[in-house]
Amino acid sequence: MKELPLLNIVTSLEDSRWLDPVVQGVRGAVNSIVRFPWLRDVLHGVPLGHPVHPLAVQIPLGAWTSAAVLDAVPGSERAASLLIGVGAISAVPSAVAGFTDWSDLHEQQQRVGLVHAAANVTATGLYLASLVQRSRGRQTHGKVLGYLGFATVAVSGFLGGHLSYRQAAGANHTEDxxxxxxxxxxxxxxxxxxxxxxxxxxxxxxxxxxxxxxxxxxxxxxxxxxxxxxxxxxxxxxxxxxxxxxxxxxxxxxxxxxxxxxxxxxxxxxxxxxxxxxxxxxxxxxxxxx
The missing domain is CATH 2.102.10.10 (Rieske [2Fe-2S] iron-sulphur domain)
Structure with a gap:
Protein backbone atom coordinates (compact mmCIF):
# COMPACT_ATOMS: atom_id res chain seq x y z
CA MET A 1 0.00 0.00 0.00
CA LYS A 2 1.35 3.42 -0.95
CA GLU A 3 1.87 6.18 1.58
CA LEU A 4 -0.56 9.07 1.76
CA PRO A 5 0.44 12.18 -0.25
CA LEU A 6 0.11 14.13 3.01
CA LEU A 7 3.18 12.31 4.30
CA ASN A 8 5.30 13.79 1.52
CA ILE A 9 4.23 17.28 2.57
CA VAL A 10 5.10 16.58 6.20
CA THR A 11 8.44 15.05 5.25
CA SER A 12 9.29 18.14 3.20
CA LEU A 13 8.87 20.23 6.37
CA GLU A 14 11.94 18.52 7.83
CA ASP A 15 14.19 20.29 5.30
CA SER A 16 12.31 23.61 5.19
CA ARG A 17 15.14 25.90 6.23
CA TRP A 18 12.94 28.97 5.76
CA LEU A 19 11.36 28.01 9.09
CA ASP A 20 14.69 28.32 10.92
CA PRO A 21 14.48 32.07 11.79
CA VAL A 22 11.12 31.46 13.44
CA VAL A 23 12.47 28.34 15.14
CA GLN A 24 15.38 30.31 16.57
CA GLY A 25 13.14 33.09 17.82
CA VAL A 26 10.64 30.75 19.49
CA ARG A 27 13.40 28.58 20.95
CA GLY A 28 15.04 31.65 22.46
CA ALA A 29 11.75 32.74 24.01
CA VAL A 30 11.12 29.26 25.46
CA ASN A 31 14.61 29.08 26.96
CA SER A 32 14.19 32.54 28.47
CA ILE A 33 10.84 31.70 30.06
CA VAL A 34 11.59 28.13 31.17
CA ARG A 35 15.12 28.72 32.40
CA PHE A 36 15.30 26.97 35.79
CA PRO A 37 16.92 23.51 35.44
CA TRP A 38 14.60 21.90 38.00
CA LEU A 39 11.54 23.23 36.17
CA ARG A 40 12.83 22.03 32.81
CA ASP A 41 13.44 18.58 34.29
CA VAL A 42 9.87 18.42 35.59
CA LEU A 43 8.43 19.56 32.25
CA HIS A 44 10.65 17.14 30.32
CA GLY A 45 9.39 14.32 32.53
CA VAL A 46 12.64 13.27 34.22
CA PRO A 47 10.79 12.20 37.42
CA LEU A 48 8.33 10.13 35.36
CA GLY A 49 10.94 8.43 33.20
CA HIS A 50 9.25 9.55 29.97
CA PRO A 51 8.03 12.84 28.44
CA VAL A 52 5.14 14.67 30.11
CA HIS A 53 3.67 16.15 26.93
CA PRO A 54 2.12 12.96 25.44
CA LEU A 55 0.41 12.34 28.79
CA ALA A 56 -0.75 15.92 29.34
CA VAL A 57 -2.20 16.25 25.84
CA GLN A 58 -4.72 13.49 26.55
CA ILE A 59 -6.86 15.90 28.59
CA PRO A 60 -7.52 18.55 25.90
CA LEU A 61 -7.79 15.89 23.18
CA GLY A 62 -10.29 13.90 25.21
CA ALA A 63 -12.32 16.97 26.11
CA TRP A 64 -12.45 18.28 22.54
CA THR A 65 -13.29 14.87 21.10
CA SER A 66 -16.15 14.50 23.57
CA ALA A 67 -17.36 18.02 22.72
CA ALA A 68 -17.40 17.11 19.01
CA VAL A 69 -19.61 14.12 19.78
CA LEU A 70 -21.96 16.14 22.02
CA ASP A 71 -22.30 18.88 19.40
CA ALA A 72 -24.02 16.27 17.22
CA VAL A 73 -26.51 15.49 19.99
CA PRO A 74 -29.42 17.95 20.33
CA GLY A 75 -29.69 19.60 23.74
CA SER A 76 -26.03 19.00 24.69
CA GLU A 77 -24.79 22.52 23.95
CA ARG A 78 -23.99 23.40 27.57
CA ALA A 79 -22.01 20.21 28.18
CA ALA A 80 -20.11 20.70 24.91
CA SER A 81 -19.21 24.26 25.90
CA LEU A 82 -17.95 23.07 29.28
CA LEU A 83 -15.73 20.45 27.65
CA ILE A 84 -14.36 22.95 25.14
CA GLY A 85 -13.43 25.21 28.05
CA VAL A 86 -11.73 22.35 29.89
CA GLY A 87 -9.77 21.52 26.74
CA ALA A 88 -8.65 25.11 26.24
CA ILE A 89 -7.48 25.48 29.85
CA SER A 90 -5.67 22.12 29.94
CA ALA A 91 -3.97 22.86 26.62
CA VAL A 92 -1.79 25.47 28.35
CA PRO A 93 0.32 23.15 30.58
CA SER A 94 0.46 20.62 27.77
CA ALA A 95 1.84 23.29 25.44
CA VAL A 96 4.42 24.43 28.00
CA ALA A 97 5.71 20.86 28.37
CA GLY A 98 5.69 20.40 24.60
CA PHE A 99 7.61 23.60 23.91
CA THR A 100 10.18 22.65 26.56
CA ASP A 101 10.80 19.29 24.88
CA TRP A 102 10.81 20.94 21.45
CA SER A 103 13.54 23.42 22.46
CA ASP A 104 16.01 20.53 22.87
CA LEU A 105 15.41 18.71 19.58
CA HIS A 106 17.36 18.49 16.32
CA GLU A 107 16.76 21.06 13.57
CA GLN A 108 14.61 18.77 11.39
CA GLN A 109 12.48 17.83 14.38
CA GLN A 110 12.07 21.44 15.43
CA ARG A 111 10.80 22.44 11.98
CA VAL A 112 8.05 19.83 12.09
CA GLY A 113 7.43 20.57 15.76
CA LEU A 114 6.98 24.27 15.05
CA VAL A 115 4.19 23.59 12.56
CA HIS A 116 2.69 21.08 15.01
CA ALA A 117 2.66 23.77 17.71
CA ALA A 118 1.22 26.37 15.33
CA ALA A 119 -1.63 23.99 14.49
CA ASN A 120 -2.32 23.48 18.19
CA VAL A 121 -2.35 27.22 18.84
CA THR A 122 -4.70 27.72 15.88
CA ALA A 123 -7.01 24.98 17.15
CA THR A 124 -7.11 26.51 20.62
CA GLY A 125 -7.92 29.90 19.09
CA LEU A 126 -10.78 28.38 17.09
CA TYR A 127 -12.17 26.75 20.22
CA LEU A 128 -11.99 30.02 22.14
CA ALA A 129 -13.81 31.75 19.28
CA SER A 130 -16.36 28.94 19.42
CA LEU A 131 -16.96 29.64 23.11
CA VAL A 132 -17.48 33.34 22.38
CA GLN A 133 -20.08 32.55 19.72
CA ARG A 134 -21.85 30.08 21.99
CA SER A 135 -21.96 32.63 24.82
CA ARG A 136 -23.74 35.01 22.43
CA GLY A 137 -26.34 32.41 21.61
CA ARG A 138 -24.95 31.64 18.16
CA GLN A 139 -24.81 27.90 18.63
CA THR A 140 -24.50 27.06 14.94
CA HIS A 141 -21.52 29.38 14.49
CA GLY A 142 -20.01 27.95 17.67
CA LYS A 143 -20.37 24.38 16.44
CA VAL A 144 -18.82 25.20 13.07
CA LEU A 145 -15.82 26.80 14.78
CA GLY A 146 -15.60 23.83 17.13
CA TYR A 147 -15.47 21.34 14.28
CA LEU A 148 -12.86 23.48 12.51
CA GLY A 149 -10.84 23.37 15.71
CA PHE A 150 -11.26 19.60 15.89
CA ALA A 151 -10.08 19.20 12.27
CA THR A 152 -7.03 21.35 13.04
CA VAL A 153 -6.27 19.22 16.11
CA ALA A 154 -6.42 16.13 13.89
CA VAL A 155 -3.81 17.64 11.54
CA SER A 156 -1.68 18.57 14.55
CA GLY A 157 -1.99 15.02 15.85
CA PHE A 158 -0.72 13.66 12.53
CA LEU A 159 2.30 15.96 12.81
CA GLY A 160 2.85 14.92 16.40
CA GLY A 161 2.78 11.26 15.38
CA HIS A 162 5.33 11.95 12.64
CA LEU A 163 7.53 13.77 15.15
CA SER A 164 7.30 10.97 17.71
CA TYR A 165 7.48 7.88 15.53
CA ARG A 166 9.14 8.82 12.23
CA GLN A 167 11.59 11.27 13.80
CA ALA A 168 11.86 9.53 17.20
CA ALA A 169 11.53 12.69 19.29
CA GLY A 170 11.07 11.72 22.92
CA ALA A 171 11.98 8.08 22.31
CA ASN A 172 14.65 6.18 24.23
CA HIS A 173 17.55 5.93 21.79
CA THR A 174 19.28 3.19 23.80
CA GLU A 175 16.33 0.80 24.09
CA ASP A 176 17.95 -1.61 21.64
Missing amino acids: VPHRFPVGWQPLAPLNELVEGKLERRMVADMPLLVFRQGDDVHVLSDVCSHLSGPLHEGKIEERGEACVVCPWHGSAFSLRSGEVLGGPATSAQPRFSTRVVDGAVEVSLPGAG
Whole structure:
Protein backbone atom coordinates (compact mmCIF):
# COMPACT_ATOMS: atom_id res chain seq x y z
CA MET A 1 0.00 0.00 0.00
CA LYS A 2 1.35 3.42 -0.95
CA GLU A 3 1.87 6.18 1.58
CA LEU A 4 -0.56 9.07 1.76
CA PRO A 5 0.44 12.18 -0.25
CA LEU A 6 0.11 14.13 3.01
CA LEU A 7 3.18 12.31 4.30
CA ASN A 8 5.30 13.79 1.52
CA ILE A 9 4.23 17.28 2.57
CA VAL A 10 5.10 16.58 6.20
CA THR A 11 8.44 15.05 5.25
CA SER A 12 9.29 18.14 3.20
CA LEU A 13 8.87 20.23 6.37
CA GLU A 14 11.94 18.52 7.83
CA ASP A 15 14.19 20.29 5.30
CA SER A 16 12.31 23.61 5.19
CA ARG A 17 15.14 25.90 6.23
CA TRP A 18 12.94 28.97 5.76
CA LEU A 19 11.36 28.01 9.09
CA ASP A 20 14.69 28.32 10.92
CA PRO A 21 14.48 32.07 11.79
CA VAL A 22 11.12 31.46 13.44
CA VAL A 23 12.47 28.34 15.14
CA GLN A 24 15.38 30.31 16.57
CA GLY A 25 13.14 33.09 17.82
CA VAL A 26 10.64 30.75 19.49
CA ARG A 27 13.40 28.58 20.95
CA GLY A 28 15.04 31.65 22.46
CA ALA A 29 11.75 32.74 24.01
CA VAL A 30 11.12 29.26 25.46
CA ASN A 31 14.61 29.08 26.96
CA SER A 32 14.19 32.54 28.47
CA ILE A 33 10.84 31.70 30.06
CA VAL A 34 11.59 28.13 31.17
CA ARG A 35 15.12 28.72 32.40
CA PHE A 36 15.30 26.97 35.79
CA PRO A 37 16.92 23.51 35.44
CA TRP A 38 14.60 21.90 38.00
CA LEU A 39 11.54 23.23 36.17
CA ARG A 40 12.83 22.03 32.81
CA ASP A 41 13.44 18.58 34.29
CA VAL A 42 9.87 18.42 35.59
CA LEU A 43 8.43 19.56 32.25
CA HIS A 44 10.65 17.14 30.32
CA GLY A 45 9.39 14.32 32.53
CA VAL A 46 12.64 13.27 34.22
CA PRO A 47 10.79 12.20 37.42
CA LEU A 48 8.33 10.13 35.36
CA GLY A 49 10.94 8.43 33.20
CA HIS A 50 9.25 9.55 29.97
CA PRO A 51 8.03 12.84 28.44
CA VAL A 52 5.14 14.67 30.11
CA HIS A 53 3.67 16.15 26.93
CA PRO A 54 2.12 12.96 25.44
CA LEU A 55 0.41 12.34 28.79
CA ALA A 56 -0.75 15.92 29.34
CA VAL A 57 -2.20 16.25 25.84
CA GLN A 58 -4.72 13.49 26.55
CA ILE A 59 -6.86 15.90 28.59
CA PRO A 60 -7.52 18.55 25.90
CA LEU A 61 -7.79 15.89 23.18
CA GLY A 62 -10.29 13.90 25.21
CA ALA A 63 -12.32 16.97 26.11
CA TRP A 64 -12.45 18.28 22.54
CA THR A 65 -13.29 14.87 21.10
CA SER A 66 -16.15 14.50 23.57
CA ALA A 67 -17.36 18.02 22.72
CA ALA A 68 -17.40 17.11 19.01
CA VAL A 69 -19.61 14.12 19.78
CA LEU A 70 -21.96 16.14 22.02
CA ASP A 71 -22.30 18.88 19.40
CA ALA A 72 -24.02 16.27 17.22
CA VAL A 73 -26.51 15.49 19.99
CA PRO A 74 -29.42 17.95 20.33
CA GLY A 75 -29.69 19.60 23.74
CA SER A 76 -26.03 19.00 24.69
CA GLU A 77 -24.79 22.52 23.95
CA ARG A 78 -23.99 23.40 27.57
CA ALA A 79 -22.01 20.21 28.18
CA ALA A 80 -20.11 20.70 24.91
CA SER A 81 -19.21 24.26 25.90
CA LEU A 82 -17.95 23.07 29.28
CA LEU A 83 -15.73 20.45 27.65
CA ILE A 84 -14.36 22.95 25.14
CA GLY A 85 -13.43 25.21 28.05
CA VAL A 86 -11.73 22.35 29.89
CA GLY A 87 -9.77 21.52 26.74
CA ALA A 88 -8.65 25.11 26.24
CA ILE A 89 -7.48 25.48 29.85
CA SER A 90 -5.67 22.12 29.94
CA ALA A 91 -3.97 22.86 26.62
CA VAL A 92 -1.79 25.47 28.35
CA PRO A 93 0.32 23.15 30.58
CA SER A 94 0.46 20.62 27.77
CA ALA A 95 1.84 23.29 25.44
CA VAL A 96 4.42 24.43 28.00
CA ALA A 97 5.71 20.86 28.37
CA GLY A 98 5.69 20.40 24.60
CA PHE A 99 7.61 23.60 23.91
CA THR A 100 10.18 22.65 26.56
CA ASP A 101 10.80 19.29 24.88
CA TRP A 102 10.81 20.94 21.45
CA SER A 103 13.54 23.42 22.46
CA ASP A 104 16.01 20.53 22.87
CA LEU A 105 15.41 18.71 19.58
CA HIS A 106 17.36 18.49 16.32
CA GLU A 107 16.76 21.06 13.57
CA GLN A 108 14.61 18.77 11.39
CA GLN A 109 12.48 17.83 14.38
CA GLN A 110 12.07 21.44 15.43
CA ARG A 111 10.80 22.44 11.98
CA VAL A 112 8.05 19.83 12.09
CA GLY A 113 7.43 20.57 15.76
CA LEU A 114 6.98 24.27 15.05
CA VAL A 115 4.19 23.59 12.56
CA HIS A 116 2.69 21.08 15.01
CA ALA A 117 2.66 23.77 17.71
CA ALA A 118 1.22 26.37 15.33
CA ALA A 119 -1.63 23.99 14.49
CA ASN A 120 -2.32 23.48 18.19
CA VAL A 121 -2.35 27.22 18.84
CA THR A 122 -4.70 27.72 15.88
CA ALA A 123 -7.01 24.98 17.15
CA THR A 124 -7.11 26.51 20.62
CA GLY A 125 -7.92 29.90 19.09
CA LEU A 126 -10.78 28.38 17.09
CA TYR A 127 -12.17 26.75 20.22
CA LEU A 128 -11.99 30.02 22.14
CA ALA A 129 -13.81 31.75 19.28
CA SER A 130 -16.36 28.94 19.42
CA LEU A 131 -16.96 29.64 23.11
CA VAL A 132 -17.48 33.34 22.38
CA GLN A 133 -20.08 32.55 19.72
CA ARG A 134 -21.85 30.08 21.99
CA SER A 135 -21.96 32.63 24.82
CA ARG A 136 -23.74 35.01 22.43
CA GLY A 137 -26.34 32.41 21.61
CA ARG A 138 -24.95 31.64 18.16
CA GLN A 139 -24.81 27.90 18.63
CA THR A 140 -24.50 27.06 14.94
CA HIS A 141 -21.52 29.38 14.49
CA GLY A 142 -20.01 27.95 17.67
CA LYS A 143 -20.37 24.38 16.44
CA VAL A 144 -18.82 25.20 13.07
CA LEU A 145 -15.82 26.80 14.78
CA GLY A 146 -15.60 23.83 17.13
CA TYR A 147 -15.47 21.34 14.28
CA LEU A 148 -12.86 23.48 12.51
CA GLY A 149 -10.84 23.37 15.71
CA PHE A 150 -11.26 19.60 15.89
CA ALA A 151 -10.08 19.20 12.27
CA THR A 152 -7.03 21.35 13.04
CA VAL A 153 -6.27 19.22 16.11
CA ALA A 154 -6.42 16.13 13.89
CA VAL A 155 -3.81 17.64 11.54
CA SER A 156 -1.68 18.57 14.55
CA GLY A 157 -1.99 15.02 15.85
CA PHE A 158 -0.72 13.66 12.53
CA LEU A 159 2.30 15.96 12.81
CA GLY A 160 2.85 14.92 16.40
CA GLY A 161 2.78 11.26 15.38
CA HIS A 162 5.33 11.95 12.64
CA LEU A 163 7.53 13.77 15.15
CA SER A 164 7.30 10.97 17.71
CA TYR A 165 7.48 7.88 15.53
CA ARG A 166 9.14 8.82 12.23
CA GLN A 167 11.59 11.27 13.80
CA ALA A 168 11.86 9.53 17.20
CA ALA A 169 11.53 12.69 19.29
CA GLY A 170 11.07 11.72 22.92
CA ALA A 171 11.98 8.08 22.31
CA ASN A 172 14.65 6.18 24.23
CA HIS A 173 17.55 5.93 21.79
CA THR A 174 19.28 3.19 23.80
CA GLU A 175 16.33 0.80 24.09
CA ASP A 176 17.95 -1.61 21.64
CA VAL A 177 21.24 -1.93 23.54
CA PRO A 178 20.25 -4.94 25.74
CA HIS A 179 18.88 -6.73 22.67
CA ARG A 180 22.08 -6.30 20.65
CA PHE A 181 24.79 -6.82 23.25
CA PRO A 182 25.92 -10.44 23.72
CA VAL A 183 25.29 -12.34 26.95
CA GLY A 184 28.17 -12.82 29.38
CA TRP A 185 31.52 -11.15 29.96
CA GLN A 186 33.21 -9.50 26.99
CA PRO A 187 36.80 -8.18 26.74
CA LEU A 188 37.07 -4.38 26.84
CA ALA A 189 40.75 -3.38 27.14
CA PRO A 190 43.84 -3.84 29.28
CA LEU A 191 43.43 -1.73 32.41
CA ASN A 192 46.76 0.04 31.87
CA GLU A 193 45.58 1.23 28.43
CA LEU A 194 42.72 3.25 29.93
CA VAL A 195 43.67 6.82 30.81
CA GLU A 196 42.55 7.72 34.30
CA GLY A 197 40.04 10.59 34.51
CA LYS A 198 39.39 10.72 30.76
CA LEU A 199 36.21 9.91 28.85
CA GLU A 200 37.00 7.27 26.23
CA ARG A 201 35.05 5.49 23.52
CA ARG A 202 35.61 1.78 23.09
CA MET A 203 33.90 -0.66 20.73
CA VAL A 204 32.70 -4.00 22.11
CA ALA A 205 30.63 -6.35 19.96
CA ASP A 206 30.25 -3.54 17.40
CA MET A 207 28.66 -1.34 20.07
CA PRO A 208 30.15 2.01 21.20
CA LEU A 209 30.75 2.20 24.95
CA LEU A 210 31.68 5.14 27.16
CA VAL A 211 34.58 4.26 29.47
CA PHE A 212 35.79 6.28 32.45
CA ARG A 213 38.56 5.02 34.72
CA GLN A 214 38.98 6.12 38.34
CA GLY A 215 41.93 4.24 39.81
CA ASP A 216 41.10 0.56 39.57
CA ASP A 217 37.39 1.32 39.11
CA VAL A 218 36.10 1.46 35.54
CA HIS A 219 32.67 2.93 34.77
CA VAL A 220 31.08 1.87 31.49
CA LEU A 221 27.85 3.19 29.94
CA SER A 222 26.42 3.11 26.45
CA ASP A 223 28.14 5.90 24.52
CA VAL A 224 24.89 6.76 22.71
CA CYS A 225 22.85 9.32 24.65
CA SER A 226 19.33 8.05 25.33
CA HIS A 227 17.88 11.46 24.42
CA LEU A 228 18.95 11.90 20.79
CA SER A 229 21.99 9.63 20.31
CA GLY A 230 24.66 12.19 21.20
CA PRO A 231 28.26 10.87 21.63
CA LEU A 232 28.80 10.95 25.39
CA HIS A 233 32.58 10.49 25.12
CA GLU A 234 32.72 14.00 23.61
CA GLY A 235 30.95 15.42 26.66
CA LYS A 236 32.37 16.46 30.03
CA ILE A 237 32.50 15.29 33.62
CA GLU A 238 30.59 17.26 36.25
CA GLU A 239 29.90 16.79 39.94
CA ARG A 240 26.17 16.81 40.75
CA GLY A 241 26.19 15.11 44.10
CA GLU A 242 28.15 12.39 42.31
CA ALA A 243 30.27 12.20 39.18
CA CYS A 244 28.23 12.40 36.00
CA VAL A 245 28.80 12.69 32.27
CA VAL A 246 27.09 15.56 30.42
CA CYS A 247 26.04 15.04 26.81
CA PRO A 248 27.69 17.53 24.41
CA TRP A 249 24.53 17.94 22.30
CA HIS A 250 21.71 18.92 24.64
CA GLY A 251 23.21 18.78 28.14
CA SER A 252 21.61 15.63 29.53
CA ALA A 253 23.50 14.41 32.60
CA PHE A 254 23.92 10.76 33.63
CA SER A 255 25.42 9.20 36.72
CA LEU A 256 28.65 7.38 35.89
CA ARG A 257 27.95 5.01 38.79
CA SER A 258 24.39 3.98 37.91
CA GLY A 259 23.54 5.52 34.52
CA GLU A 260 20.46 7.24 35.96
CA VAL A 261 19.37 10.65 34.67
CA LEU A 262 20.64 13.52 36.83
CA GLY A 263 19.50 16.24 34.44
CA GLY A 264 17.28 16.42 31.35
CA PRO A 265 16.20 16.65 28.61
CA ALA A 266 16.84 12.88 28.64
CA THR A 267 14.26 10.89 30.59
CA SER A 268 15.67 7.37 30.11
CA ALA A 269 18.71 6.13 32.01
CA GLN A 270 21.83 5.04 30.17
CA PRO A 271 22.46 1.27 30.01
CA ARG A 272 25.16 0.60 32.62
CA PHE A 273 27.66 -2.22 32.15
CA SER A 274 29.16 -4.27 34.96
CA THR A 275 32.97 -4.44 34.95
CA ARG A 276 35.68 -6.66 36.36
CA VAL A 277 39.44 -6.95 35.99
CA VAL A 278 40.86 -10.37 35.14
CA ASP A 279 44.66 -10.74 34.78
CA GLY A 280 45.00 -7.01 34.16
CA ALA A 281 42.29 -6.90 31.49
CA VAL A 282 38.92 -5.19 31.90
CA GLU A 283 35.82 -7.17 30.98
CA VAL A 284 32.24 -5.92 30.72
CA SER A 285 28.81 -7.47 30.84
CA LEU A 286 25.34 -6.00 30.53
CA PRO A 287 22.68 -7.18 33.00
CA GLY A 288 19.64 -8.33 31.06
CA ALA A 289 21.48 -8.63 27.76
CA GLY A 290 19.94 -10.96 25.22
